[in-house]
Amino acid sequence: MHFCLAKTEWFTLVCEIHVGETLRLLSPLEWVQQLHLGSIDFELDAKKVMDNFSSTHQDVTVFGLIIH
16 A cells, blocks of 8 residues: 545535535545546545435435535
8 A cells, every 4th residue: 555645625614514524525536536546445434425325315405416
């Protein structure tokens, strides 16, 4: 295993925790895509976010739109 890159960003959000966790994940996902990196592991502690990623149910809330 090798350390390649690191990035720090600050977010000041006033929203529900699961929405904030999802928005916080969006930036690193876009960064990984821009860098054309291969397989990457992300660690999250928000069960609701992880459950929504693996769900086949269509969530039409703002939270679901962010996940989509």
